[in-house]
Amino acid sequence: MLTWLQRDSLEFPPLNKALSEPNGLLAAGGDLRPERLIQAYRHGCFPWYQDGQPILWWSPDPRTVVLPENLHVSRSLTKLMRQGRYRVTFDQAFTDVIRACAAPRSYAEDTWITSPMQDAYIALHKRGLAHSVEVWRDSELVGGLYGLAMGQLFFGESMFSRADNASKVGFVTLVEHLKDWGFVLIDCQMQTEHLLSFGAQTISRPEFARYLSDHLDQPSRADWLA
Template identity: 60%
Template sequence: MIPWLAANNTRFPSVERALDEPNGLLAAGGDLSPDRLVQAYRHGIFPWFNPGEPILWWSPDPRCVLFPDELYLSRSLRKRLRRQDYQVTFDQAFAEVIQACAEIRSEKGGTWISEPMQIAYTELHKRGIAHSVEVWIEGELVGGLYGLAMGRMFFGESMFSRQRDASKIAFSYLTVQLQRWGFNLIDCQVYNPHLASLGARVIPRMTFCRLLQENNDQPDQTHWQYDIDVDAVTGG
């Protein structure tokens, strides 16, 4: 059994209480208020549930992460980046990015990015906590991603591509910019081959939680403005 979260209490149980099967299921209930979401991420917890289900909270073990200095760019991706037939922006179309992430997943048979989720993360964006990366070709939004920045941590949530490699372009630019800003870790939540191809790997949950404690409370002086060129991403 997992605990049910009261509406008036934003505290979470210890992640050590998360189930082994399904991996990482920790609690249910509560709400998607900004305060609760911030507390969740600060403790290595995130919401993930299907429309019509209660809100489910997760902290899987192991945890998929990417250390910014371990970003891997394949030869083909470097070649794609050097074409420079695209534009990358930060925080210019957050609502459009999260909607596109939801639509792409619906086309694949379902999405957890329901309207309440979109409203919740858009509110975090308004508070300067959630951010987006956009990839444009000829003025059309073709890819991007969104997530949360807290301290020196970035918590990736979702990405989408409408053209080949568009999400990889967004992730590459984000990672290099985070490295410039002194961020130490990108939380990728759950392993998948797409992220692994960019250098993501799994670490034990308790190692992840220790890194959280070390980086959550560091001051964040970033201003989320796009100011890097393709040479910074590809290494010239």
């Protein structure tokens, strides 16, 4: 039975209560205030829904992750990055990045990054929890991604690209920095061929929960504006 969240409570049901079909649907309802979003990620779930639906909270099993030490970068992408065609920054244009991620895609009519979702993550960015990666070609923003950093874990949300391999350059640059900063895992939520090409793997929900328990409250050395 699906749990409906109450607005006056930030509690989520245990992760083992998530449905198997659809995979990982844990709860519905509630709101997107920062305190609830923070609790959701600490608990091991995230919001994902379309306009016209209630807010839906998910904890898929298995979970797709990237361990920084297992990052795979193709020879062609390595060569591209050495050419210096793109410049990568952090936290310089968070609002522009999330708006670009929410823009219509050729393969989908709707976006799950609704206006309330955008506002919610912009609020988290102002609290220093949500971060963006920007990829520039000269002064033009041509790619990027955003997500949350908590402890030694990064929770990726979405990426976009307006130029060949721009989002890939941003992702690889992010993972390399996270490794240097002492992060141990990047949560990618759902499996895609794109992520598998970077060395992503799947882990069970209980194993993901152990990462949360062991690393959410550990310090990291991240300096996003350096």
